[in-house]
Structures are given as C-alpha cells and as structure tokens.
Amino acid sequence: MRMLPRWAWHAGGWSLLLALLLLAFSVGQFPVRPAALLQAIGWQLFGIGEPSAPAVQAALWHIRLPRVLAAMLIGAVLSAAGAAYQAMFRNPLVSPDILGVSAGAGLGASLGLFLGLPMLLVQGIAFAGGLGAVGLVCLVAAMVRRHDPVLVLVLAGVAVSALLGAGISLLKLLADPYTQLPSITFWLLGGLNAVVIDDLKVTAPLLLIGLLPLVLLRWRVNLLGLGDEEASALGVAVTPLRWTLIAAATLCTAAAVSLAGIIGWVGLVVPHIARLLVGADFRRLLPASLLLGASFLLAADTLARTLAPIELPLGILTAFVGVPCFLLVLARSERRP
Amino acid sequence: MNAAAPLLEARGLAIGHAGVALGAPFALSVQPGEVLCLLGPNGCGKTTLFRTLLGLLPAVRGEVDLQGTPLRAHDRAARARRMGYVPQAAPLPFAWRVREVVAMGRAAHLGLLGAPGRADEAIADDCLRELGLQALADRTVTTLSGGERQLVLIARALAQQAQLLVMDEPTASLDFGNQLRILDTVRRLADRGIGVLLSTHQPQHALQVADRIALMSAGSLQALGPAHEIATPERLAALYGVDAARVAAALPASGMPL
Numbered sequence: 001m002r003m004l005p006r007w008a009w010h011a012g013g014w015s016l017l018l019a020l021l022l023l024a025f026s027v028g029q030f031p032v033r034p035a036a037l038l039q040a041i042g043w044q045l046f047g048i049g050e051p052s053a054p055a056v057q058a059a060l061w062h063i064r065l066p067r068v069l070a071a072m073l074i075g076a077v078l079s080a081a082g083a084a085y086q087a088m089f090r091n092p093l094v095s096p097d098i099l100g101v102s103a104g105a106g107l108g109a110s111l112g113l114f115l116g117l118p119m120l121l122v123q124g125i126a127f128a129g130g131l132g133a134v135g136l137v138c139l140v141a142a143m144v145r146r147h148d149p150v151l152v153l154v155l156a157g158v159a160v161s162a163l164l165g166a167g168i169s170l171l172k173l174l175a176d177p178y179t180q181l182p183s184i185t186f187w188l189l190g191g192l193n194a195v196v197i198d199d200l201k202v203t204a205p206l207l208l209i210g211l212l213p214l215v216l217l218r219w220r221v222n223l224l225g226l227g228d229e230e231a232s233a234l235g236v237a238v239t240p241l242r243w244t245l246i247a248a249a250t251l252c253t254a255a256a257v258s259l260a261g262i263i264g265w266v267g268l269v270v271p272h273i274a275r276l277l278v279g280a281d282f283r284r285l286l287p288a289s290l291l292l293g294a295s296f297l298l299a300a301d302t303l304a305r306t307l308a309p310i311e312l313p314l315g316i317l318t319a320f321v322g323v324p325c326f327l328l329v330l331a332r333s334e335r336r337p
Numbered sequence: 338m339n340a341a342a343p344l345l346e347a348r349g350l351a352i353g354h355a356g357v358a359l360g361a362p363f364a365l366s367v368q369p370g371e372v373l374c375l376l377g378p379n380g381c382g383k384t385t386l387f388r389t390l391l392g393l394l395p396a397v398r399g400e401v402d403l404q405g406t407p408l409r410a411h412d413r414a415a416r417a418r419r420m421g422y423v424p425q426a427a428p429l430p431f432a433w434r435v436r437e438v439v440a441m442g443r444a445a446h447l448g449l450l451g452a453p454g455r456a457d458e459a460i461a462d463d464c465l466r467e468l469g470l471q472a473l474a475d476r477t478v479t480t481l482s483g484g485e486r487q488l489v490l491i492a493r494a495l496a497q498q499a500q501l502l503v504m505d506e507p508t509a510s511l512d513f514g515n516q517l518r519i520l521d522t523v524r525r526l527a528d529r530g531i532g533v534l535l536s537t538h539q540p541q542h543a544l545q546v547a548d549r550i551a552l553m554s555a556g557s558l559q560a561l562g563p564a565h566e567i568a569t570p571e572r573l574a575a576l577y578g579v580d581a582a583r584v585a586a587a588l589p590a591s592g593m594p595l
Contacts, residue, residue: 092432115440219452221443232425233391234497235417235445279477280431283452 004277006284013291019073019294024068024302030059051323062197066299067305070195070203074256075266075297077207079289081249081256082267083274084214087225087282088245089150092275096253096267099157099246103164104133105257110171110184119194123258127206129164130254138246149228149242159160180239189313191300203259210251214286215242221245221282263297263315265322270296273328296321342405343368344501344532345390345420350399352382352389352556358397359385359556367501367532372523374537374543376568378577379554383536387505404500417445419485421494423504426487432477435470435489436461442496457496463515464495468522484515491522502526504535508542520546537545540568541589552576 026032032040040052043227050059079152081096087297089098108129140156163304168188175181214221220241223231228238253267255315274288297314302319304312343366350365351358359382367373377383386392390401392408401408403419411419421442429438439461440453447453453461465471468488473481481489487507494502503579507523508516516539523546527533542566543550550567552560554576560567570588573579 082588087431092431154506216450219447220444220449222433222437223441226429226441229388229391229393230395230422231444232413233417233420233422234441234493235414237413275431279437280433 006278009277009288013288013295017291017295017298020298021059021068021072021300024298025060025064027060027306028064029305030055030058032056036197049061053135056170066195066197066200067192067301069200070192070259071201071298071301072294073204073207073258074192074263075293075295075300076290077211077254077272077293078263079270079274079293079296080211080214080286081252083282083289084221084245084249085273086271087221087285088242089154090225090227094154095264095267096249097161097257097262097264099137099250100133100160101130101162101250102257102262102264103161103168103255105130105254105271106188107133107164107167107171107263108189109170109258109261110175112185113187114171114175114180116180121212123199123202124182126258130257133160133164134246134250134254137277138243146202149239166263175241186313188315190263190315190318191304191311192260192315193305193311199259203255206255207252210248210253210255213248214252217241217245218286221286222280225280247257261313261315264317265318265326266293266300267299269326269329270320274324283285340571343402343536344404345575346402346405347390348402350389350401351397352385352394353397354385354394356397361557362399363561365551365561367534368528369500369532370530371549372527372533372535372547374547374550374564375534375553376543376573376576377536377542378551381554382556383553384505385556387503387536390501391420391422396471407518414445417497417499419499420501420503421497421499423487423490423494423502423507424478425481425507425509428486429478433475433481435465435476435478435481438473438478438489439464439492439496442493445497458497461496463493464492466582467495468492482513482515483519487511487515488520488522489563491519495526500530501532501534501592504533506536506538508537508539516542540573544588 026034026037036052036056039049040056042049043051044061066243078096080088085096085098086092086094105126109122109126110124117125135335137156144152156275172181172184175184216222218234223234223236224238270293271289273283274285274292278284278288283333300317301314304314304317346366348364349362351360353359356390375383385394389396403411403416408416436458440457443453443457443460445585462471462474465474470488470492473485473489478486478489483535491507504523511519518581520542523533523535547564549562549565551558552567552572559576560572570581570585574584
C-alpha cells in the first residue's frame, strides 16, 4: 500500500476532524441548525452577530463542549499510547491496556462505586488503580531478569489483568443489583455522558504531561522496535528509554480510563490505520494517531448519543466500529516476505 | 598493517554467562582493513563472544579494548560510533522505509531528543549508494528479500560511521548470488580500511574473504592465524568432528594449499 504524502493526510485528517466537530455540536437531543450553530460560534468566539437563545448556548457550551473536548482528547491520547506500546513491544496487535491499566482502573472504579463514594473520588481511585496495576507488572518484570524483558512484561500484564478482573467480578457479585451493579457495569463499558468541564481541568493536564515524553522522544521510539540488542548496539540506552515511555503511555491511559471508563479498541485500531496511511516512522505515526484517534472517538461518541433513544455505552460502540475496521485492515495488510 | 593500532583487542578474555566461563581465556584482535572470520560448530559460543565484544554481556575475565580504550570506559553511544553491528537479517516488525532504517544507524551521533536531519539522511543515502541499494531507498523493509534486508542492515551499520564492523553470519540463509554479493561487499569495505569481524558456517566463504581465520570451539579460540594456514582439512575436520578426507573433498581445490 502506498503511503500518503504529508500534505494529503494533514489536509484530510484536519478536514475530517472539523467536519465531525461541527456535526457533534449540531446533532443530539436538542438539534442545532447549521445557521444557529454558526451564529453561536460567531458570538462566543469572535463577538460578532447576535447572541443565541439561552437554551442553545446551554446545549452547546455546557453540555456538548466538555463532551466533545473529552472525546477528542481521550481518543487522541489512547491512540498515541497504543502506537507507543505497539512500537515498544514490537507488535502491531498490542493495545494500551496490555500492562493491566484498564483492569486496575476498572477495579478501582468498581470499588469506589461499591463503597458509594462521590464521582471525583471514584475517578481518583480508578486512576490510582490503573497506575498501581502497571506498577505491579513492572515490578514483577524488573525482578525476573533471566528472560526477555518484553515477554515478561506481557505475560505479567496478562496475569495481573486476569487477577484484577476476578476482583471486579467479585465486587459485581457483592454489589446491590438495583443500584450499584448498573453503575459499575456502565462504568466498565465506558462513556462520556457524565463529563463536565471541571473533570477536564483535572484530566487534561495529566493527559498532556503523559503525551510530552512521547512527543519529545518520537524518533527514538522507532529504535525500540528493532529489539533490545540491536537498539543497544546502535548506542541506545534501551532500559531507561523503555521505562520512560511505559510511564508516559500509562499516565495517558490511566487518566483517560479514569475519566471515561474502559473504551477498548481505539488504541489498537487507530495506530494500525494510521500506520497504513503514513508509514511506520513514529515521527509521522504519532501525529497521525493523535489526529485520527480524536476523530474516531468523537465520531463514536456522537453515534453513542444519537443512534438510539437511550445513550449507548461508548465501549460497545468502539468495539462495533473498531473490530470490523481491524478485521478489514488485517485482511488487506501486506503479506510479509 | 601491523604497525597500526588494533581497532579491537581482547586479552585473556573468558566469555560466559552469570560469571561462569564457557572455556579457557584467549586473545583476539582486529586491525584496520582486515577481515577476521570466526568458524566454529553450532553452540561453540560465537554469539556469546559477539555479545561480549559488543558490550551487551560482561566478560567473565580479561580485557576488551576498543581503539586502545577499555570497552567499559566508552558509553553506549561512543561504542556505537566506533563499532557497527550487523545482526542476522530477521524480518522487521514494522513497515519502515529503507532510508528510515538506515538512518537509525545515526542514533549514536544524535542527542537524546534529536532525530536524523538532512545531513544524516544524506549519509544514509551515501551508505545505500555504496552498497548499490539506492533504488531501494523508498521501499518498505517488509517487502525486501532476505538478501536485500541483509544488505540494508550493512548499510545501517555503515551509517554508524564506525571503523569496525561486527557481522553475525551475514551469509546465513541467503541464496548463492546474495552470498557472493555480501562477501564482495565485506572485502570492499575492508579494502577501504574498515576492520571486519564476521562469523560464518561456510569455510569456503571464510577462505574467500578473510585475511585471518579463528577457529572456535567449547567457548574458546583453538587457533587464530592467516586464513590458509588455519582452515586446513585436518583442523576443520577436528573442529566439526568429521573425517578429514570428507572435508578435503567438500572444499574447492583452488582455495586449499595442501
């Protein structure tokens, strides 16, 4: 498959995102016509024209704006984290929760909901749970020295995820089936319906801090894809580089999951598609993953709140959209010689 | 040639894992412009020796000097600027372009947050041209044949701009034409003044390309000297545990001073 020239994917990617953005603002339970939307944007951003009706302003700036921002941010960083994990683990089938971050955050959130804690505290425990799970996996991997470090990380991640998953099942069993169980289930399926602008003020800085090392080290990420010995022979300090990238990608993923619940497939599918469009060099793959990931989750969230009379869980939609995309990519990808 | 300082010199070197030596200590050196070829049966410790010389594995005993300075005194990047490594050409996990892979050889010349710029890309293109690979520059590495991939990895090692190249069985699993192409490349690089240390399973290849040959078994060097004095049917027969007459029949007569 031929790669797109730089200007083509930039133009295509940004136009897609802009189109989705306008669509996301106009559709929903309170539809806003394009003319009204332009009027509201003109007044809010540039102070021109007439102010919109209060109901329109409330729908656009208090309900849809936080949600749209959260969808774009979370989609972008989950995809970037997925791309980084795939490069580090030399495997294009790796997703950002490979080291147990989702299971840890899921257990933390389930515990918070089970104890009836306020939402901000639930998010805090979920975030700590996600970091804690990955910390445990890395600790195990650091102690086991006589094997391939990447293999140990992946196996420990699978094992710890399974253990934490059992903990989640236990909490669901103990939870009150009429009040707590639905909220745990909905949290685990992911969604952005509860996001308010104050959540973003806490989460967005964490996401950006996590993203920073990936952006700064973007060329070096490629070298880890060669394998430890080759990278080392090329003069790369492999171990500190890998820990830095794991810490950064985990911070991104844990912050995203603690705000939005478990949203699968974005971090696996989007980097895959981005790689087909712009190639495997992480210098181009990172911006492409960020851009496509923002569009992907914005589209999925817009569908989640418009497709049915009730709000659909986002995790279900990303699977419904992501899995066919993934299988299509798998079927069409080049055969390795 | 002997007057020049060795690019790589090992003295009293014992190799092994976790402090346990595989065999007796030995000495070894690679001079500028010289091809030193390592022969030995499977499992004799060639890979362990390479990993030790590359600084990926600590020596059990003895010293390794890189251009007159202890290997340990160089940091990883300084080592990579003096010694290029050509691994066996396993398939790469991602569809990078050839030019991107060759430019990865510039890592040791760049800062932590740096990336190859125009000058580095120009060096990568020079290295590709030197090996006659300029037509491959924009291909993705997943579409290359095994021989092309091996040549690309040599180009990447050249982009390290090191005086010494270490090659792990560069002719393994290649067809006849590609084997000859790789051997000619090795010879040409040596004639340009680069020192090459390579391993192979083919004594004929060693005789074609090497100035000196080292025979390795049981984790140590058994013999090291001028190619035609070392790769005799008797010694090869002892090394690989087969009959000397059988070895003599398998080797091309032209290469053997019997």
